[in-house]
Structures are given as structure tokens and as C-alpha cells.
Amino acid sequence: MQADDEIDLFLGHLTLERGLSPLTAEAYAGDLAQFLCFLEERGITRVDQIRPSHIRDFLDHCQTQQELSSATLARRVSAIRAWMHFLIEIGTSMRMPDFATERPRVDLHLPKYLSKSQVEVLLTAPFAPPESRFPHRDRAILELLYSCGLRATEICTLKS
Numbered sequence: 675m676q677a678d679d680e681i682d683l684f685l686g687h688l689t690l691e692r693g694l695s696p697l698t699a700e701a702y703a704g705d706l707a708q709f710l711c712f713l714e715e716r717g718i719t720r721v722d723q724i725r726p727s728h729i730r731d732f733l734d735h736c737q738t739q740q741e742l743s744s745a746t747l748a749r750r751v752s753a754i755r756a757w758m759h760f761l762i763e764i765g766t767s768m769r770m771p772d773f774a775t776e777r778p779r780v781d782l783h784l785p786k787y788l789s790k791s792q793v794e795v796l797l798t799a800p801f802a803p804p805e806s807r808f809p810h811r812d813r814a815i816l817e818l819l820y821s822c823g824l825r826a827t828e829i830c831t832l833k834s
Contacts, residue, residue, distance in 0.1 A: 677706075677710055680757075680760075680764070680766055681757070684706075685699045685703055687760055688702060688756070695827060701749060702752075702756070702757075706753055706754070708736075708750075712728075712732045712735060724758075733747060788820075793820060796816055796820065797813060797816055797820070800816070818832075
């Protein structure tokens with residue numbers, strides 16, 4: 675299926691216009707590449723040939739053959755839906771296949787947390803021997819991770 679140009683445009687749209695992280699866009703790219711490969715193996719060569727049954731078959735294949743987690747399956751559904759909506763926006767496709775499938779239920783896990791004493795040790799670590807080159811910066815980063823719940827990738831994107 676010749677959809678490489680549309681996928682490249684879509685990935686740019688995800689990061690630039692929708693503000694998704696490059697890692698999320700990369701995951702979507704992998705999901706779509708597998709979906710398109712799956713379609714090609716079944717003789718589907720054009721976007722307008724995609725039917726809801728193809729999407730359901732792909733998700734069934736992912737669940738049974740690849741034994742993917744419910745979170746990964748949910749992301750794949752999101753990637754396909756977002757890509758199809760994007761194709762409609764840019765005029766490549768005139769219709770959105772009715773997915774007629776529920777998104778896989780994602781198991782929610784409570785995050786692990788540190789005890790008060792573990793947090794105190796963590797926050798004093800930049801000043802402990804061997805001392806960090808930038809102990810105040812390092813402590814500020816640790817504070818953001820701990821108190822704001824930011825991810826490391828989110829801290830890396832902060833601007834001064």
C-alpha cells in the first residue's frame with residue numbers, strides 16, 4: 675500500500691499540531707506500518723478498500739498471535755483512528771470506516787511511590803560525595819520529578 679507520504683505527513687501533524695511526543699509518534703508509526711503490512715498480505719492496496727472487518731481482524735491478530743497488552747492494543751486502535759481521521763482532513767479518504775469495535779480495556783495500575791525517608795535521601799543525593807558538578811540543578815530536576823510528577827522526557831523539553 676502506497677501510504678508512506680501520508681504517514682510521514684500524519685507523523686508531522688501529530689508532533690507539530692497535536693503536540694504528541696516524538697516517542698508517541700514513533701510508536702504510532704510502528705503500529706501503522708504493521709497495520710499496512712497486514713493489509714497488504716490480504717490484498718488490500720488502497721485506503722478506500724479498508725473495511726471495519728480488516729481492522730477487527732488486525733486487532734484479533736495482534737491479540738492472539740503477538741499476545742500484546744491491552745494498553746498496546748488500545749494505542750493501535752488510537753493510531754488507526756487518528757490516521758483515518760487525518761486522511762479525511764487532507765482529502766485522501768472520503769469516509770471513515772465504522773470501527774464497530776470497542777477499545778481494549780486498559781488495566782490501571784497504581785504507581786509505586788517512595789517513602790518520606792526515600793524522598794529525603796533522593797533530594798540530598800546531589801550534595802553527597804562525590805558531589806555532582808551541578809548539585810542545585812540536579813536537585814531542582816529531582817524536585818520536579820518528585821513533586822510535580824513530571825516524566826524525564828517532559829523535563830528535557832522544559833525551556834529556561
